[in-house]
Amino acid sequence: MNENFNVSSSPHIRDRIKTGNIMLMVVIALLPATAFGIWNFRHESAWILVVVTTAAAVLSEYIYEKLMKKPITINDFSAVVTGLLLALNLPPTLPWWMGALGAAFAIIVVKQLFGGLGQNFMNPALAARCFLLICFAGQMTYFVYDGVTGPTPLAELKAGQAVNTMDMLMGNIRGTIGETSVIAIMIGAMFLLLMGVIDLRIPGSYIVSFVVFITIFGGHGFDPQYITAHLCGGGLMLGAWFMATDYVTSPITGSGKIIYGICMGLLTGLFRLFGGSAEGVSYAIIISNLLVPLIEKATLPKPFGKGGEK
Amino acid sequence: MRLLTFKGGIHPDDGKRFSKDRPVHRLLPEGELVYPLSQHIGAPANPLVKKGDHVLKGQIIASAGGYVSAPVHASVSGTVKGLEQRFSPSGTKTECIVVENDGHYEEAEYEPVKPLAEMTREEILDRIGDSGIVGMGGAGFPTRVKLSPKEPEKIDYIIANCAECEPYITADYRRMLENTDELISGMRVVLSLFPNAKGIFAVEDNKKDCIEKLKAAVSDEPKMSVERLAAKYPQGAERQLIYVVTRRAINSSMLPADAGCIVDNVETLINIHYAVVEGRPLTERVVTVSGDDIAAPGNFMVPLGISHEELIKAAGGFIDQPQKLISGGPMMGFAMVTADSPVTKTSSSILAFKEDAVAKSQETACINCARCVEVCPSRIIPSRLADLALRHDEDGFVAMNGLECVECGSCSYVCPAKRLLKQAIGSMRKTALANKRKK
Numbered sequence: 001m002n003e004n005f006n007v008s009s010s011p012h013i014r015d016r017i018k019t020g021n022i023m024l025m026v027v028i029a030l031l032p033a034t035a036f037g038i039w040n041f042r043h044e045s046a047w048i049l050v051v052v053t054t055a056a057a058v059l060s061e062y063i064y065e066k067l068m069k070k071p072i073t074i075n076d077f078s079a080v081v082t083g084l085l086l087a088l089n090l091p092p093t094l095p096w097w098m099g100a101l102g103a104a105f106a107i108i109v110v111k112q113l114f115g116g117l118g119q120n121f122m123n124p125a126l127a128a129r130c131f132l133l134i135c136f137a138g139q140m141t142y143f144v145y146d147g148v149t150g151p152t153p154l155a156e157l158k159a160g161q162a163v164n165t166m167d168m169l170m171g172n173i174r175g176t177i178g179e180t181s182v183i184a185i186m187i188g189a190m191f192l193l194l195m196g197v198i199d200l201r202i203p204g205s206y207i208v209s210f211v212v213f214i215t216i217f218g219g220h221g222f223d224p225q226y227i228t229a230h231l232c233g234g235g236l237m238l239g240a241w242f243m244a245t246d247y248v249t250s251p252i253t254g255s256g257k258i259i260y261g262i263c264m265g266l267l268t269g270l271f272r273l274f275g276g277s278a279e280g281v282s283y284a285i286i287i288s289n290l291l292v293p294l295i296e297k298a299t300l301p302k303p304f305g306k307g308g309e310k
Numbered sequence: 311m312r313l314l315t316f317k318g319g320i321h322p323d324d325g326k327r328f329s330k331d332r333p334v335h336r337l338l339p340e341g342e343l344v345y346p347l348s349q350h351i352g353a354p355a356n357p358l359v360k361k362g363d364h365v366l367k368g369q370i371i372a373s374a375g376g377y378v379s380a381p382v383h384a385s386v387s388g389t390v391k392g393l394e395q396r397f398s399p400s401g402t403k404t405e406c407i408v409v410e411n412d413g414h415y416e417e418a419e420y421e422p423v424k425p426l427a428e429m430t431r432e433e434i435l436d437r438i439g440d441s442g443i444v445g446m447g448g449a450g451f452p453t454r455v456k457l458s459p460k461e462p463e464k465i466d467y468i469i470a471n472c473a474e475c476e477p478y479i480t481a482d483y484r485r486m487l488e489n490t491d492e493l494i495s496g497m498r499v500v501l502s503l504f505p506n507a508k509g510i511f512a513v514e515d516n517k518k519d520c521i522e523k524l525k526a527a528v529s530d531e532p533k534m535s536v537e538r539l540a541a542k543y544p545q546g547a548e549r550q551l552i553y554v555v556t557r558r559a560i561n562s563s564m565l566p567a568d569a570g571c572i573v574d575n576v577e578t579l580i581n582i583h584y585a586v587v588e589g590r591p592l593t594e595r596v597v598t599v600s601g602d603d604i605a606a607p608g609n610f611m612v613p614l615g616i617s618h619e620e621l622i623k624a625a626g627g628f629i630d631q632p633q634k635l636i637s638g639g640p641m642m643g644f645a646m647v648t649a650d651s652p653v654t655k656t657s658s659s660i661l662a663f664k665e666d667a668v669a670k671s672q673e674t675a676c677i678n679c680a681r682c683v684e685v686c687p688s689r690i691i692p693s694r695l696a697d698l699a700l701r702h703d704e705d706g707f708v709a710m711n712g713l714e715c716v717e718c719g720s721c722s723y724v725c726p727a728k729r730l731l732k733q734a735i736g737s738m739r740k741t742a743l744a745n746k747r748k749k
Contacts, residue, residue, distance in 0.1 A: 004647060006634045006666040007401065009733035011641040011719030013322055013477070014667045019674055019726045076674065118675040118727075247679045252691060254683070301689050303714040305561025308689035309317065309553055 019117075023077030025197050029188035030084050030242065036184040037177035041092035043147055046177050050087040053099035057083025060107035070116070078117050082106050085125035085242060088178025089235065089282070090132070094139050102128040122289045123249045126239075126282045133282075143174035150174060153233035155278040157226075165225060168232035179238045182231075189241035202250060203240040205261025206268075210236065213269030236268065239281035249289040256292075256299035263288040263295075313515060314554035315540035318687040320720045322543060322641070324516065325478040329600045332608035334484050337624050338415075342391060343615035344652035345371065345382050345407045346398050350444040351451045352378030357407055361392040366418040367613075368591055371407050374439070380452045380655075381442045384409055385593040385613030387416040397651040399618070399637035400644040406652070409615070423589035431462075431503055434586055441585035442592045442655070447471060447482075447546070447575030448638055450656040453582065456574070457503055459567040465504040466570035469555055470497055470579055472513040472520065473539055473546030476639025479659040481596040482576040484609045486513070486520040489580050490527050494534070496579030499586045500572070501533055507572075509534040512555050516541035543641060544718040548573050550687050562713045577658070597653055599625035601661035603632040618649045618660050633666040641719045671728035682721035682731060688714045692721035696731045699738030704745065707738050713746075715739055 038047045061079040065072050073079075083103050090099055106128035111120045133140045143152050152174045153163045167173050171181025178185075192198045211227055220226040231237065244250065244264055251260050264284045271280025302308035348354040353375035365371055365384040372382040391408040398404045424433070439454030459465060470493070474482040486493060497509040509531075511524045515538050528534040537555055539545050545554070548566060551573060553559050558569035566573055574582075581592050593614060600607040605626025612621060618637070622628065636643040637651075637660055646660075682692035690711045698707040712735060721731040 005632065005645065006669050007645045007647055008666070008668045009730065009736065010643060010645075010717075011723050011732065012634060012636055012643065012645060012663070012666070012668060013640045013723060014671050014728060015320075015322070015724050015726075017724075017726045018671075018728065019677055022677070022679065022726055073674075078677075116675060118677050247677045250678070252678055252680045252683055252693065254680075300710070301683075301691070303561065303690050303711040304317075304549060304553075304688045305559045305564065305714065306711075309559040 019078075020076045022197055023081050025192065025195050026081050026242070027077055027084060029191045029197075030081075030088065030178070032184040032187040033088060033178040033181060033238065034084065036171055036181045037088060037092070040171055040180060041177060044092040044144060046092035049090060049092065049094060049096050049099045050084070050177060052096040053087035053090065053103045054080060054083035056100035056103035057086065057107050060104040061112070064108050064112045073117060076117065079107055082111070082124045086128050088238060089125060089129045089176050091140060091143055092177050093142055093144055094136075098132060098136055098139060102132045105131050118248055120248060121292070122286050123243055123246050126243055126286050129282050130286060145172070145174040152278065153229060154272070157229050157233060158272070158278045163229045163233060165228045165232065168229065173233070176235065179235045182237050185237045185241060192241070192245075198241070198245040201254065201257040202245050202261045205258045206240045206244055206264045207231065207236070209262040209265025210268050213266055214273065217269065217273055230272065234279050235281040239285055240264075243285050244288075249292060251292050251296045251299065253296055253299040253301055255301070256295045259295050259299060260288055260292065263291055313538055313540050314512075315542060316545075316550045316554050316687060317689065318685050318720065319542040319544060320685050320723055322477050322723060324541070325600065325640075326480050326483070326516070328478065328604070328607040329598050329609055330480045330483055334488055334596050334609045334611050335624075336611045337616070337621065339386060339411055339613055339616045339620060341411070341617060341620060343384070343386055343388070343409045343411055343613065344396050344617065345384070345409070345615045346396070346652065346654055347372055347382065347405045347407070349382065349450060349654040349656060350380045351449065352376060352380070354405065355379060355382045357393060359390045359407065361390055363390040364388070365390060365409060366416050368418040368420065368593055370591070371409075378452055378455050380444050381440065382407070383442055383591045383593050385615050386411045387414050388412040397648055399646060399651050399654060399657055401647045420589045420591075423587065426499060426502055426587065429586070434499060434503060437586045437589075438582055440591070441581070443578060443581050443585060444655050445575060446577035446581065446595060446655055446658070448642065448656050448658060453574070453578055456572060457500065459572070462504050463506055464570055465507045465567065465572055467556055467572070468497065468500050468504065468507050468509045469551060469571055469573045470509065470511045471546050471548075471551055471573050471575045472511050472517070472524070473551060474517070474576075475514060475541075475543045475546040476641055476643070477543070478600045478661050479598045479639050480600070481598045481609055481658050483517055483520060485576050485580055485596055486517070487523060490523050492580045492583045493576060494527050494531065495587055496581070496583035497534060498531070499582050500574065500579065504572075507533070510555055511536045512539055512551055513537070514539050514541040514545055543720065544687055544716070547687060547716050547718055549716060592655065595653070595655065595657070597621060597657055598659035600659065601632070601636075601663050603629050603662040603664045605629050612653055614655060615652045618646070618651055618653065621653065621660060622649055622662065628662055630664055632662040632664055633669065634663045636661040636663070641723070642717070673729055674727045676727050676729060679726060681724040681726065685720040685724050687718060687720065688716055690714050692731045692735060693729070695738075696729060696734040699734040704738065704742050708742055712739055713742060
């Protein structure tokens with residue numbers, strides 16, 4: 001009976017959930033939007049771009065870690081999440097090699113050069129999307145639906161044209177692969193909420209503050225159709241539920257999450273209403289990412305016994 | 311009846327099903343008995359016996375080594391084998407008195423007791439102190455000192471910590487069911503020291519039978535009541551317990567008495583009854599033996615000093631070779647190097663697990679998921695504090711309120727990256743506290 005036993009510091013039990021499980025749940029949650037996007041843009045063969053971009057992200061991580069003689073971390077699914085999110089943020093007609101280039105940029109420049117998982121200060125998928133927007137402005141803003149080229153509903157809205165909100169909910173509109181169907185996005189978001197992977201603080205404060213902003217400055221007052229068009233016509237839903245909630249690039253403090261959401265809501269409104277482009281979600285999120293350390297510093301919670309118990 | 315709770319906390323598998331329905335079984339020791347001189351916080355006790363001395367059960371064998379200290383009593387009759395260095399349950403070698411059991415259980419003669427009403431405050435406190443009672447939930451703080459705050463009239467609540475929030479342990483649960491009267495009597499003794507205090511039994515909601523039984527028992531006790539707490543770890547942590555019962559919050563630089571509270575564990579209160587009402591010192595306690603590698607888990611009344619090996623044997627032994635043996639609960643207990651160590655005043659349980667969850671999980675990078683922040687009962691930021699600790703940034707650690715940590719381990723439990731958060735924070739906290747004392 002006197003064989004030696006394992007010795008370690010308490011606690012001696014662990015919850016079952018691991019980083020890989022969380023990332024896998026995010027991948028599962030993205031499947032409705034991915035499947036819809038692939039079907040919706042079947043004429044453009046969007047599936048090739050989705051597969052290549054995701055594979056490129058995983059491969060970039062593997063090759064970089066192999067070359068740098070670091071432990072291989074592709075099993076944690078975080079590169080899959082980055083690659084898939086980037087693909088869902090690309091127009092379906094984008095040449096596949098641009099998707100692959102973006103994925104490599106996301107993984108190597110934005111994530112690995114800053115120290116790998118958990119160390120990047122900007123959402124890798126969004127930073128890569130902005131990188132591609134700058135490099136390939138034409139292809140990145142070329143949108144097509146059912147073989148017809150044209151502006152996205154947001155651009156039409158900005159130009160003062162009428163838009164069909166029902167089509168936006170369903171996703172029968174021009175846009176990036178994953179952003180068009182609000183219903184598909186919300187199915188995934190509900191799954192993440194139910195599984196406790198995300199909570200309402202970030203997406204809730206983001207959406208509410210954005211609605212308040214466009215109600216005041218949009219020139220339409222509280223017009224439900226105008227607001228719905230803004231919420232469903234661009235990347236806001238995909239951004240608010242899947243990109244803004246990225247753990248690594250959002251504040252760790254509870255009240256910080258709400259302030260961060262408000263920052264994104266205001267910046268998105270500012271860019272969409274007063275900026276040169278119709279869209280503004282990507283830039284709003286990555287700029288807010290940069291504010292995270294400041295937000296955390298300002299929202300350091302009071303500990304128990306010093307006011308924090310309530 | 312409202313359900314009391316606090317912010318944060320976790321819901322691990324409580325594992326109490328293994329042993330909760332096993333009544334307390336009295337165990338007589340076979341081998342030698344080992345009594346560490348330091349089973350409490352404070353100065354070690356001074357040995358009063360030498361090799362070859364004959365001792366009786368209940369005889370004092372080491373006297374308190376100072377004000378914050380506690381005496382040690384023999385739990386059997388027999389012959390002193392000497393003073394030896396032995397393993398304590400926490401894994402360090404410590405000075406122990408070893409007694410060879412003669413199997414007669416001859417008991418020492420105790421000073422007769424007076425009725426509680428006729429005893430002075432000092433007499434009651436001396437009884438408690440001389441009986442060697444310390445906080446038996448695990449902290450081991452000498453009870454006499456705890457019950458002697460500067461201004462006794464400012465104590466409003468005596469809280470009986472009946473939460474038993476550590477998974478697996480059912481010793482207090484059995485005590486509440488089987489020794490309800492002694493528990494109430496112990497509370498009565500403590501209340502007699504504090505003219506303005508109410509006695510509150512704070513029980514977790516997963517022990518409904520205890521709540522019912524205690525409620526019935528306090529129905530004719532005007533100064534006592536029972537409160538129902540949400541079943542959640544660490545509900546029994548002193549600061550959280552005081553807060554849920556009184557809505558008064560204390561931080562690391564305060565004592566419960568600063569919030570008008572004194573918290574005592576179930577086993578402690580029952581032993582206060584034995585000491586003051588029955589006049590016999592602390593020589594035994596209830597210990598739970600459980601875990602998925604114990605053949606017949608149960609609760610045992612054992613003499614202090616008995617070897618954990620005997621206790622495990624009494625519970626049917628191991629099913630397989632366990633990877634981990636824990637003294638205390640799985641959240642805050644000590645991983646034992648060997649089963650060849652004695653039960654002490656603070657041993658509430660011994661747990662054997664086939665698999666070591668800690669060895670099985672590999673530490674990966676923090677993904678900033680904030681799960682540790684959500685569960686932290688001290689409302690601090692474990693992941694950042696662990697980073698500061700690993701960088702040896704003591705000033706940063708203190709500035710981020712690292713000293714407020716109660717080392718409950720909830721952060722390490724939930725971390726999906728399996729980081730050893732509590733370990734890093736705990737060791738930096740010890741360093742920082744030591745340096746603070748130097749200043």
